[in-house]
Amino acid sequence: MVNKVYIFDSHPVQYKAPVYQAMARMAPGTFEVIYATDASVRSGHVDREFGQAVAWDTPLLQGYDFRILNTEHGVPLSGPRSLTGRGVWSLMRRDKPKAVLLTQAYYRFDHAAYLSALCLRVPILIRQETQDAMQAGTRGRLKAAARHLAYRAMYAPVKHAFSFGHLNREHLRRHGFSDRQLSTAHFSVVDAVSHMSTAEKQRRREALRARLGLAPDTVVIGFFGKLIDIKNPGLIMDAVAQMPRAAQQKLHLMWVGAGRLQSSLAAQALRLQTSSGTASTFCGFVNQSGLPDYYLACDVVVLPSRREAWGLVINEALHAGCAVVMSDTVGCKYEFGHWDRARVFPEGSAASLAHALASVMDLPRDFDWATEGMNAYTTEAAAQAMVKVMREFVHAT
Template sequence: MKRLAIITTHPIQYNAPWFKLLNETGKIAVKVFYTWGRAGMGAKYDPGFGKVIEWDIPLLEGYDYEYVDNISNEPGSHHFKGIINPDLIERIQAWKPDALLVFGWSFDSHLRCLRFFYKKVPVLFRGDSTLLDEKVGIRQLIRRFFLRWVFSHVDFALYAGTNNKMYFRKHGLKEHQLVFVPHAIDNERFCNNPEVNEQKARDWRKRLNINDSDLVVLFAGKFESKKNPELLLKVASEIPNKDIRFILVGNGHLDSTLKNAANGDPRIHFLDFQNQNLMPVVYRLGDVFILPSNGPGETWGLAVNEAMASSRTIMVSDKVGCGVDLVSHKNGIIFPHGKHVECVSFLTALLENRKKLAEMNRESEKRITDFSYERIVRAVLNILDTLKTKD
């Protein structure tokens, strides 16, 4: 049985479920090496939300893992020297993997792993960077040269979508090295029990004095400049219709700024950060989900996956990495970042045509089925099968 060692910083709610599924196939042995160390597990302060966050879904069940000692003076995934594991390579070697899957290169130990194991065992790489925020200049050229060197230590890159694939191609990887492994969420958790979750959402909307007939636009995420939640307030000011509502779910450094800018408009509602177990209901509070990011760094936008699995119409800016793969005129719009005019037109049209809204909702749920954990597992197994035929 092939053995796959996975190198990543800490348990993440979007990755742990497919680690479990991969292991449960019984076709390969999986072991995850968590390089942040034990400090990477449990409640952590999230500067984006401006509060301590602890996920309420299991992240360590169904697969083998170990925490690797991290001796960084400032542990964390926010800088290169935040992940320093003197015995990581030794521990991986002791497990004797047939292949390595490394998440991210921008940590001391992860880059060391890429360099050490390349040509010893096949090296798979997962990262979701894009070219969406690139600025032309000498720094871009230097970075391009450096990243070509980094990725010269990779056998296969598992690209999440179109923008991510373009990034890898730009940095020297060949077509035969690129494997589509979509960014995904637990679609079933958001699709299951739709009647129950819809009713819970209706009850919640009533408590907010929102009518069933109102058109509700939902933002859920960090209240930070990158996400640009202020755009919702600009849209609200341009649509005086009392039958449209706006719900902003989250926290962050823009908290007070947003609430002051709302200026007491009764159509604008604020809810604090909601944990994962409630999110299938939260997305159904809205009829339309919007991610108006300005960037930089909105490499994908997994909230869009969650909203689509909840059968919602989607509005994303052109700075959201997933837009080209997940959003079209059939289930929403992609609008120029920082510009709210197209958003106003789109929502005004939906106020007049609820049948179109229902069609878009159905298209979202249909389209997201191709972006699943099961497809991730199949893709990884296919790579390992290919390696097996070469042995």
């Protein structure tokens, strides 16, 4: 028997790896991550939604114990069958870890880990992104009932669950978990500016804005992410088009990301600039190490998504002290929507988004207004919550 917890995860991800690294610093030797594939960190890996090859410039396979089973079938990460359960049973039967932590239930790889743990009577923990709010209105009664029963059955053997936010916690409660079986390990990102002084943040802000040719008093509204339909980025320009002329002339739109909508958004931006004077800068894909300067250069970050399980760009924006505006279908509205410089608007409403932007665009820039509140949303806080529970299983007789 291996005296550690095995974490089964599909592939290295830029917001999960830092949590594993923090956990390893706190409790070395307590766990090992079992990846199905390392496709996401291979040279030339193409992210289909970004529409280009993406090579993360932060280390995703350093600072913690891991192994890669290479279970790809066809194109990895393209569907449930693209990651098989090959090698999972033999690994589990040979090592029989003290517990397993499952991070999703989508690929055959995940199902193999779940069933192997059941057969071998290895305790199961979960930290999954599932919730009930998204697309709930599109499910018929029979489909909703079948879904509910399926989750109740799947969760019945699970010993403990880590919730990443309000919606996820409500889902877990609704499907059989008691409060004593739950602990919170929020979705988090590395606070990439916490080590900077206020003076350095200001210097970086001014340097990037100068490089973009922006006047010091220009209000920069930023969109960060994939330029795809579900993110609904064009709504920002629809909203600006409805704002008073005086407000429009103060604004500059910054688009940090890439995707298939880029050409149509560029055309829309040109029309907006002609009609209102509000210009746009399309910055393209910016890697992790370069993102902090772009957030520092912004005044307001907008996430107008049609559906978003959480919305990690809001975390990043708050760490940098930006005001944030999000649609009411962004999951983290329950955590952040009531904060002083945060606004929530009805999804798809350009008029409501325009009103929300007007209410925050003239606030003086404050890099630290959200710092105290964000202490609960750091990678260290998530890691600490997970390590606390995993130690109980590792040290159990």
